[in-house]
Amino acid sequence: MDLIDRVNEISKRIKTLGTTLQTEEATKNALIMPFIQALGYDVFNPIEVIPEFTTDHGVKKGEKVDYAVTKDNEIIMLFECKKFGAELSPGHASQLYRYFSVSEARFGVLTNGATYMFFTDLDKPNQMDAKPFFTLDMQKFEKQEIDELKKFTKPSFNLDEILNTASDLKYTNEVKKILNAEVENPSDDLVRFFTAKIYSGRLTQPVLEQFRLIVKRAHKQFITDKINERLETALAHPELSVKDNASPSVLLNEVSVELDNGVVTTEEEIEAYNIVKAILRTKAGASRIVMRDTKSYCGVLLDDNNRKPLCRFHFNAKQKYLGLMTDKVETRVPIESIDDIFEHADKLVETLNEYG
Template sequence: MDRNEIDEYVDRCRGLIEASPQMDEENTKVKLIQPFLELLGWDLYSTEVALEYNVPMASGSTHVDYALLVGDSPVVFVEAKPVRSTLSDDEVRQLRSYMRQELDVDWGILTNGKSFEVLTKDRRRNGGEEMSVVQFSLEDLSERPGVLELLTKESIRSGKSAEIAEQVAETNRTIRYLSENESTVTDSVASAVTDEVGELPIDLQAQSREFVQGLVSLLREQRQFVGETENGPPSGDNPPTADDDIHISDETGSADGPDNRHLEPVKNQIAGTIRRRDIDGDPDSTVAVFPTRESGLPFLKENEAWGFVRVGREFEYVAMYVTGDVRQVKYIAEVERVVSPEQADLMREPLEYKDRGAIAEDKKVIIFKPGSLYELEDPIPYETRYPQALRYTTLGELRTAETTDDML
């Protein structure tokens, strides 16, 4: 796709949204979503785009905002929402139900002009069930325009989109297996090393666990190159990852998964703000750095805790890197104890926070010392590296880091 056209589209939409942040649905469709479909190569003034397409349902019929057709068959459903709204899980389920009624519709796009969620049918597994394959925002397109290759008319007509989606699905399954069986895989890695070289003067179990976690992180990073060609990745210095701007759904449990999009904090237990140089503690103390989307912050603030995560070693502090538009290490807390979800006295039941996948038995909740959760007055900004999953640093490095590259 032409990079200049994408940049022009983003700039134009950004200006329209800034001028009219409460834009209603009809204006959102005309000013933001229809230009998006044209950017993807679909001709709105032809028979390949149908507006208010009739979808038969068990209880009668309904309409999807746009159907994109190849020949006489719809292949993509697009559901539009006003720019002033937030995309919800109910709307994702609604789009899934529409896709289920049409055999040839393998793709669905839910958007409000600012945020986009893409669904596809998993034809090779799960009986063709609709799955969320990628989420991205308007701002992401400036840095990672290659994600649009997944949705172009040419990619969908040629089958390239289906190949990319299958690759993502296979990677998802690998990530899910390694995440759910981390302890077993860790034991196997440690045993293999011991069998080859004998006993080592290190904590081999901890190192093996970090290796497995690093492998998961690498798979998540590689999975982000959606739409790349054989000539290599699109231009840009900041590749996104699973928990950053462009989010690839992997259906593994975390406190900041899709089901948390609309949770509002009941009680904010942040003690206040603090400068990094004023944080008490030994500079050699270990800090566990976790990524979170903004939707995961209610869990943090309500509970003075973080979960549901696997940990491979002991640490004294937790720092939180907030992804999306924030891109900063923004919170710090001192650890009191690490417990199972059943032992954690959370303000809401875990099911309200977990992702669509089940909470694995070895996942933990990290309880903070009361009154130790602070927002950083001088958060650490993203440069080129950030924690795609759990990473460790020291309190000294956190105090002095100018960017995330200095601590990771």
């Protein structure tokens, strides 16, 4: 079962059990322990998931943080839990803040079972940041957020990789919040910026309010137009259609990628991808076999993870090559037609098995 399926199960549990969870312990048992388990950590192994973890801190002796998660005998995450429905803010993470500075953990998680705030020390070493770099709402999430969550799973956890992307993720989320606020209620600065480019008259308060409505309407129309363009592309090319129930923000993100990177996915690459997926789907769920196109080659990955390449298609020249992977090292094999990929089925399965 993929991570997104496990998260969906917990999300359904929130809907059915949420209002019955009146205590912190009930929230832990019903929601938070299953969440930690979904990340691949054994909540019934006190060596791997330590409940009521204690680390003395100055004059604060015997204080406990709810869970400490370990990997390879090192503490990697601390969880501070609140009861379901409790308000969450960095100010409610006092114990987590104290424990962070005296343990080797680089990630602290504040949660009420429905929302998970992930903190680290981007601003000052060994001091937990005031703001989370990643927040997951279990009742309203998008695919890219599950991709970020995958980095915290036991099989994928890599401290350096997470820290390398944490800063970008933190500030990207902050910018998204600002953009969302500007779309809903454009600020005076933004309205003046646009108005100055298209209006030569004096900017009085009535004019400002008139253009505020225009800017708000233009923002939303711009987003709608981009979504419609993406949907029209999907209808014209069903093999490239977006996933069911994709949200507008996901669609807009896909549009941005298509507009910005200049990559064109050919019908041959799509056909080749479908052949690889057909070969491997008996060994791994079809949803785990993901195509990611670039300007130089078209790659097929396991779990949409760059560290798990399955093969590559080099179809941009007269001679086509299939890139086969051994220990993540590529060997190019010339092929005459897309059907030749079937001749390398055993090698593709072997590569898949390398990732467990």
